[in-house]
Amino acid sequence: MSIGHTLLGLLESGPRHGYDLKRAFDEKFGHDRPLAYGQVYSTMSRLLKNGLVEVDGIEPGGGPERKRYAITEAGVTDVARWLGTPEKPEPYLQSTLYTKVVLALLTGRGAAELLDTQRSEHLRLMRILTDRKRRGDLADQLICDHALFHLEADLRWLELTAARLDALAKEVVK
Numbered sequence: 001m002s003i004g005h006t007l008l009g010l011l012e013s014g015p016r017h018g019y020d021l022k023r024a025f026d027e028k029f030g031h032d033r034p035l036a037y038g039q040v041y042s043t044m045s046r047l048l049k050n051g052l053v054e055v056d057g058i059e060p061g062g063g064p065e066r067k068r069y070a071i072t073e074a075g076v077t078d079v080a081r082w083l084g085t086p087e088k089p090e091p092y093l094q095s096t097l098y099t100k101v102v103l104a105l106l107t108g109r110g111a112a113e114l115l116d117t118q119r120s121e122h123l124r125l126m127r128i129l130t131d132r133k134r135r136g137d138l139a140d141q142l143i144c145d146h147a148l149f150h151l152e153a154d155l156r157w158l159e160l161t162a163a164r165l166d167a168l169a170k171e172v173v174k
Contacts, residue, residue, distance in 0.1 A: 003035065004043050005082045008052060011071040012079065015056040018044055018067065031140065044069055052078055097154075101161060105169045115162045122151050122158070 003025075010016065010024050018040045026034045044067075047053040052075035057068040071079075097118060104111040126148060133144035161168070 002082065003039060004047055004052075005079055007040070007043055008047065008071055008075045008079045009083075011053060011069060012076065015068045015070040018069070021069070028139070031143070047075070051075075101165075101168070102172050105165075105172050111165055111169070112162060115158050115165070119155065119158050122155055126151050 006025060006029060007021050010021055010028075016024070018037070021044070022035050022037060022040045025040075044053060048055065048069070052072055053069045054072055055067050056070035059066045059068070100114055101111050103109075104114050129144045129148050129151070133141050133148070136144065
């Protein structure tokens, strides 16, 4: 995810302080990975330097002065371009899980047990996400569906690999 573009998009509704941007980001996108304040301010500094935001006002506070940021026309154009650009699909042609299976076979360890353990972990996470989806709002349901579909694809791969494990062992141990 592009943090900069996301913060720019959040600014399109109106000027905000860094604290407000962090809160909006975490509420909409950061359920599992909240944004650090330092990341907000370093990103805003870069966006300011690149002319994509401007300081709309400075207010004194109990600590450092609070800057209010506003998106510039260049920022709006940049967000529109980013939104219109499709994301590159990630084919997962080299995954850690595949590497572990092959190394288990090469070293005489139990690749079948590795696959079983991984299957259990996937199912555990799927139960958690399904429960979260049931209790969540529409946005949470959609993000959980995205994760669940990926986990389902992984489970299909685990089953296929388990079925082909003997043939794979013959190929990699040559």
